Amino acid sequence: xTTVRPTPSRPTPSEASPGPAPAPTFAVISGxxxxxxxxxxxxxxxxxxxxxxxxxxxxDTVNPPSSFLRFPDRPSSRIIALPASVGGxxxxxxxxxxxxxxxxxxxxxxxxxxxxxxxxHDTGYPFACLESSIISATRTAASAASAADRLSRxxxxxxxxxxxxxxxxxxxxxxxxxxxxxxxxxxxxxxxSAESAAGxxxxxxxxxxxxxxxxxxxxxxxxxxxxLVVFATVAAQPHVHEVSWFGxxxxxxxxxxxxxxxxxxxxxxxxxxxxxxxxxxxTSPHLTExxxxxRTFLDGTLDDVMAGRxxxxxxxxxxxxxxxxxxxxxxxxxxxxxxxIRSGELQVVDGFFHELRRYG
Numbered sequence: 001x002t003t004v005r006p007t008p009s010r011p012t013p014s015e016a017s018p019g020p021a022p023a024p025t026f027a028v029i030s031g032x033x034x035x036x037x038x039x040x041x042x043x044x045x046x047x048x049x050x051x052x053x054x055x056x057x058x059x060d061t062v063n064p065p066s067s068f069l070r071f072p073d074r075p076s077s078r079i080i081a082l083p084a085s086v087g088g089x090x091x092x093x094x095x096x097x098x099x100x101x102x103x104x105x106x107x108x109x110x111x112x113x114x115x116x117x118x119x120x121h122d123t124g125y126p127f128a129c130l131e132s133s134i135i136s137a138t139r140t141a142a143s144a145a146s147a148a149d150r151l152s153r154x155x156x157x158x159x160x161x162x163x164x165x166x167x168x169x170x171x172x173x174x175x176x177x178x179x180x181x182x183x184x185x186x187x188x189x190x191x192x193s194a195e196s197a198a199g200x201x202x203x204x205x206x207x208x209x210x211x212x213x214x215x216x217x218x219x220x221x222x223x224x225x226x227x228l229v230v231f232a233t234v235a236a237q238p239h240v241h242e243v244s245w246f247g248x249x250x251x252x253x254x255x256x257x258x259x260x261x262x263x264x265x266x267x268x269x270x271x272x273x274x275x276x277x278x279x280x281x282x283t284s285p286h287l288t289e290x291x292x293x294x295r296t297f298l299d300g301t302l303d304d305v306m307a308g309r310x311x312x313x314x315x316x317x318x319x320x321x322x323x324x325x326x327x328x329x330x331x332x333x334x335x336x337x338x339x340x341i342r343s344g345e346l347q348v349v350d351g352f353f354h355e356l357r358r359y360g
Contacts (some may be wrong), residue, residue, distance in 0.1 A: 003347055026127060026348065027129070028130075045139075045176075053301075062084060080097075083095040098132065099113050105167075113133050118334060128337050138172060139332045140172065142332075143328065146302065155312075158251060159186070160188065160228070161177070162226030165191060165230075174207075186212050187204060190222040198215070223246065226250055227250050231255060267317060268317040268318065274325060
């Protein structure tokens with residue numbers, strides 16, 4: 001591989017001088033480089049994610065439905081393709097290819113793994129492959145932190161947070177909450193795996209978080225004692241059914257999408273990232289639509305909330321259910337790519353594209 005030092009942005013074909021176009025290049029960006037580019041920049045990444053939501057709301061993105069690859073012999077596992085295109089200043093196309101294999105956890109490796117391919121806006125040539133489990137977790141956490149902030153405005157700022165599900169995504173969400181200025185008096189933890197709950201508690205204690213950490217042994221206990229509830233599980237179907245547990249009207253960040261029964265959503269203010277995307281694949285909002293036969297229980301998108309088109313009342317539970325948009329992965333991935341170029345550490349695969357002459 002060849003290390004590419006910082007250079008000015010490539011000219012578009014319309015800007016380029018007459019003559020042969022430069023040969024396209026292809027770079028590989030490792031997880032270590034991705035982490036280095038993103039670490040400690042939570043506020044910047046939330047700004048990137050919110051700007052992308054605005055572009056999406058304005059129609060300056062393309063985000064077709066995700067494609068699910070499922071396996072009859074491994075029903076709990078799946079691999080998902082998320083193709084997308086982002087306009088604005090980002091101007092990049094691409095696809096995230098992310099797998100979810102829950103049995104990995106018992107084998108001691110993370111459940112999810114992913115790569116992200118970035119394609120040039122003008123030529124369509126792929127120009128980078130990035131390790132993307134970190135990008136995926138980062139854009140999810142940034143989206144969650146943004147929603148927690150936006151949905152909490154107009155009510156007392158939550159001081160008690162509860163994490164239902166204690167894997168990598170929960171860790172990233174906690175990091176993004178703290179990195180964007182949140183502090184909590186109490187942090188609740190609940191997981192069906194006592195080992196996972198204990199591990200997350202140890203992480204919280206080692207991160208020197210100011211709040212008192214409590215491991216709750218029931219879902220009801222966690223929810224009732226939290227003003228902000230984060231669902232980050234691998235649940236395949238709703239398992240939380242009791243409306244009375246939400247009588248104190250918390251803000252709920254429902255990133256795992258399938259935890260809440262329809263009766264919970266029907267008593268809440270429901271905000272999603274994209275209505276059409278969220279109402280598919282047996283998500284809790286999708287099941288609610290099937291039950292009611294309509295979409296009137298949805299109040300709008302996070303972009304609507306940011307723009308002031310939708311208000312979030314304090315006297316109702318507020319639920320954010322993000323399906324997870326490929327445009328967010330692209331925007332964060334392009335941010336990483338640009339940071340790696342600036343660092344002078346971009347690793348280009350020599351001769352990756354070989355057949356570049358039309359007639360040989």
